[in-house]
Structures are given as structure tokens and as C-alpha cells.
Amino acid sequence: MQMNPAVRLAAMLFSAFFWVATGTAGPVTARDSGVRKVHNGWIAGHKDHTWQDQQITLSSDAISYGIKYRACVDPSHPGVWVCDEGFIGMPRPNVANWYHTGFYHIEIGGKQLGSHPLTAMGITESGERGAFHMVWDTPEYVARLQFLLPPGSDHLLTRLSWRPKPGRTVGPVKVRFTCYPSFFTTAHNRQGDRTLTTPRTTVHEVTTEELAPAEDTYLLYTDGVFDVAKGEGSGPCAMLFLPEQIASGRVQLGGYAVQTKLEAGPDAHELRFAFWDLTGKTNAEAQALMKASADQAREELRAAVFSPLSLARFSPEAATAEIGELLAAARDDGTRLRPGMEKLLRTLSGLKARAGQGDWQADAEFAKQVREYEALVWKLKIFALLNRP
Ligand SMILES: [Zn+2]
Numbered sequence: 319m320q321m322n323p324a325v326r327l328a329a330m331l332f333s334a335f336f337w338v339a340t341g342t343a344g345p346v347t348a349r350d351s352g353v354r355k356v357h358n359g360w361i362a363g364h365k366d367h368t369w370q371d372q373q374i375t376l377s378s379d380a381i382s383y384g385i386k387y388r389a390c391v392d393p394s395h396p397g398v399w400v401c402d403e404g405f406i407g408m409p410r411p412n413v414a415n416w417y418h419t420g421f422y423h424i425e426i427g428g429k430q431l432g433s434h435p436l437t438a439m440g441i442t443e444s445g446e447r448g449a450f451h452m453v454w455d456t457p458e459y460v461a462r463l464q465f466l467l468p469p470g471s472d473h474l475l476t477r478l479s480w481r482p483k484p485g486r487t488v489g490p491v492k493v494r495f496t497c498y499p500s501f502f503t504t505a506h507n508r509q510g511d512r513t514l515t516t517p518r519t520t521v522h523e524v525t526t527e528e529l530a531p532a533e534d535t536y537l538l539y540t541d542g543v544f545d546v547a548k549g550e551g552s553g554p555c556a557m558l559f560l561p562e563q564i565a566s567g568r569v570q571l572g573g574y575a576v577q578t579k580l581e582a583g584p585d586a587h588e589l590r591f592a593f594w595d596l597t598g599k600t601n602a603e604a605q606a607l608m609k610a611s612a613d614q615a616r617e618e619l620r621a622a623v624f625s626p627l628s629l630a631r632f633s634p635e636a637a638t639a640e641i642g643e644l645l646a647a648a649r650d651d652g653t654r655l656r657p658g659m660e661k662l663l664r665t666l667s668g669l670k671a672r673a674g675q676g677d678w679q680a681d682a683e684f685a686k687q688v689r690e691y692e693a694l695v696w697k698l699k700i701f702a703l704l705n706r707p
Pocket residue numbers: 363364367368390391392395400
């Protein structure tokens with residue numbers, strides 16, 4: 319039996335109503351530019367080389383965060399990818415603040431993670447939440463950087479995890495975050511006043527501040543000259559980490575760039591961070607917001623499940639029982655759909671087991687296959703309804 323127009327309309331209306339009925343926040347969209355190969359590098363020695371870039375944008379009701387990967391991948395230097403300014407930039411919502419060309423720098427065992435070829439970059443979730451990942455599968459370890467935007471959220475959650483290959487160990491893990499708070503001062507021959515505010519202290523450029531991880535539970539980067547309240551600049555940015563994962567850190571407040579350097583504790587196997595681009599906010603508004611929301615955001619970050627919700631929620635036993643009932647209720651249509659449905663169930667159950675053992679490919683593949691599964695479940699539910707005796 320074909321789905322009749324009235325049922326199709328009801329399904330569409332139900333789907334649209336779902337977002338209204340389940341809370342105030344709307345869906346989170348995820349857009350992938352796809353991989354682009356270009357020949358317009360700007361780094362000496364790599365100008366005519368082949369460069370690769372890709373941007374993924376996550377958008378909630380509150381904000382859009384665009385993350386751009388870029389590297390010289392020319393075959394003339396096989397196995398070594400190059401980008402002096404960093405590989406992971408944040409061009410949206412603002413080119414200032416978290417640096418558009420390279421804001422998230424990762425060093426593992428004394429080597430830039432980005433100099434290893436990128437194995438994968440792709441969306442892992444969209445709809446209820448938005449998420450994507452980058453993966454580097456190296457001879458010594460597999461490292462994965464995950465980004466997650468919860469519904470209605472104004473800040474972006476990230477998780478960097480690493481797993482040594484059998485018989486290997488992973489050296490110290492360090493990260494560095496680059497921002498230009500509110501405005502590119504030096505590029506426009508302007509003098510600003512870069513300022514770091516934490517719950518413990520406030521310091522101004524030019525200085526280096528050693529962090530006390532247990533007390534500096536959020537880091538707010540403003541510029542006293544380029545304050546939206548004064549009609550200058552585009553607004554501040556902020557971040558926070560989980561103190562229990564961080565051994566030490568410092569913030570270098572230059573007159574132009576601000577570098578935040580953090581080192582993972584010896585027992586850490588992952589690092590979680592939240593980032594805010596507070597475009598449009600005055601310095602005072604940004605400070606009030608961080609004061610009021612940082613504690614909750616830290617708890618959210620600590621508890622966040624970065625793998626797709628559909629994977630976390632999928633139970634092979636419950637799904638098998640539900641599908642069995644639906645197939646029976648759908649009668650002839652159930653008989654027709656049974657082989658495809660049973661095959662999908664086996665695939666998803668297998669992927670869930672592999673993902674549970676830390677296999678990132680299974681995780682990504684599950685996210686893809688589950689859409690087909692959900693469409694089929696929906697179809698079965700309608701057939702079950704229409705074929706009732
Ligand atoms: Zn090159």
C-alpha cells in the first residue's frame with residue numbers, strides 16, 4: 319500500500335510540531351562544505367601547492383559556529399601536512415575572536431597533530447543537536463576532535479580524545495587557543511587593551527598570566543578599547559575547561575593576539591572545552607553572562623555525550639521487540655519490508671557494539687544508517703495503522 323496524501327501531510331505536520339512540542343529550542347542544523355582542493359596557498363614554499371579545505375557550520379536558534387579545516391596536502395611532501403597558522407579555524411560567527419584561520423592548536427608528543435594527514439571530517443549528528451568530528455589515524459595513536467552544539471545553545475562544546483595503538487604510548491598532550499578579542503587591532507594600526515577576566519583575577523596586556531585551573535573556571539577575553547558599549551569592536555569571546563583534566567596553563571596577553579596554553583594532566587585521556595563567541599555583547603554584558611552561566615555550562619560539558627544521541631539511545635533488544643510487533647501489525651506490508659528491516663537491525667546492533675569499543679568509524683557509520691532505519695520505522699508505523707483489521 320502506498321502512503322496516501324493525507325497520511326503524508328499528517329506526518330509532515332507532526333514532524334514540524336515536534337520541535338514546538340518538545341521545548342522552546344528549535345533544531346540544530348549542520349552544513350558541510352565538502353572537501354575542496356585549491357592552489358592558492360599563502361605560505362612561502364607552499365604557494366603553488368595543492369591545499370585542502372573544508373568547513374562545517376553548526377547553527378542553533380542562538381548562533382552559528384563555522385569551523386574550517388585547512389592544510390597544504392601537496393604530494394611533494396607526502397605524509398606531512400602543513401599550515402603555519404594552524405589547521406582549525408573559526409570563521410563564524412566572527413572573523414575576530416577565535417581566530418578564523420587557526421584557533422585550536424594541538425600538540426601530541428611534541429608534534430603538531432595537524433601535520434599528520436586528516437583521516438576524516440564529517441557531520442555525525444543534526445536535528446535535535448548538531449555535531450561533527452575530525453579524526454587523525456596516525457601510526458602511534460588515533461586522535462579525534464568532536465564538536466557539539468546543543469539545542470538553543472550559545473556556546474560550542476568540544477572533546478579531544480586520543481587512543482594509543484597497541485604497544486604504543488602517547489606523549490604529553492598540549493593545546494593552544496588563539497583569539498583576537500573583539501577587533502584586529504594591530505592590523506588596523508589601533509591600540510587596544512586586551513584583558514583577561516577569570517573568577518580569580520583581571521589582567522591587562524602585555525602580560526603572561528599563570529592559570530590556577532581550580533579557580534580560573536572560566537576565561538573571558540575582552541578589549542577595554544574595543545567594547546561594543548563604546549561603539550567599537552564586535553564583542554568579546556570566552557572559554558572554559560574542566561579543571562580535573564588540566565595540569566597547568568597560562569594566558570599570554572599580547573598587544574594583538576592572545577594565546578591560551580593548556581597542558582593535559584598525566585592521567586587524562588581526553589580534554590573538554592566550551593567556547594563562546596559573544597559577538598554583539600558589551601564587555602559588561604559578557605562578564606555578567608559568564609558569571610551567571612559558567613557553572614552550569616561546565617556541568618553540561620562534563621556530562622555531555624559526544625557520540626550521536628541516536629546511538630546512545632539505541633537498544634538492540636528493545637528495537638528488535640518493537641520492530642517484531644510493527645512487522646506483524648503491518649501484515650502484508652510487514653512481510654514485504656521484513657528482510658530489509660532485519661538486515662538494518664543487525665547492521666545497527668553490530669555498529670553499536672563496535673562504537674562501544676571506541677571505533678570512531680562505527681560511530682560515524684551508525685549515524686548514517688540510523689536515518690534509513692528511522693524512516694523505515696516511521697513507514698512501518700503508518701502501515702500498521704492503515705492495515706488494522
Ligand atoms: Zn605544501
